[in-house]
Amino acid sequence: MKIRKFKMNESGLNRFFGPLEAKIMDILWNDVEMTIKDVQQMLDKEKVTNFNTVMTVMNRLVEKGILQKRAEGRSSLYKPLQTRDEFLSAQSKEMTNELMDEFGNVVVSHMLDALEDVDDDLVAKLEQKIKELKKEQ
Structure with a gap:
């Protein structure tokens, strides 16, 4: 996967991702697999955003080839394709x-x-x- 926009004026993961994408990736890189709700609850510790926004961003990361999504029952589990x-x-x-x-x-x-x-x-x-x-x- 190739990140199309590298941001010189940012630091860390924000050079490759938007701010919410970077926070989501940071969470997912520290765990095995998580649901959208799991990630949203982790973000809520920082009072970041709502479930629908997290869902949209995570599904876009799947479309970009950065996350993998698999169904388990009525939920979907997400994990990064790379460490x-x-x-x-x-x-x-x-x-x-x-x-x-x-x-x-x-x-x-x-x-x-x-x-x-x-x-x-x-x-x-x-x-x-x-x-x-x-x-x-």
Whole structure:
């Protein structure tokens, strides 16, 4: 699934989702499967919104391919198709590939500049990846 609008001026999950979508995903990523009512009750702790709004947003997340919906009796259970880590990994990979396709050398240059602000473990992982890529060539 590809998120179509990445919001640079937001933070966290709000970069990929609307505010209510992000709250719903945050709840669902911390549980196994939930009904709309379960999610709405969790949101009610924050006095967020009503059942019909939650239902609409959750069904749109199903249509976008982010949630899976299955019937159980008279209820429907929802769960994310990916874990939070899988989702973030897939989205960051997609964004990186798109940036590389469009801006190539500039992106690599900025990524290298950003390495000054990261920990040594990340730099070591990058060095290992570069060695692996060179061996494959």
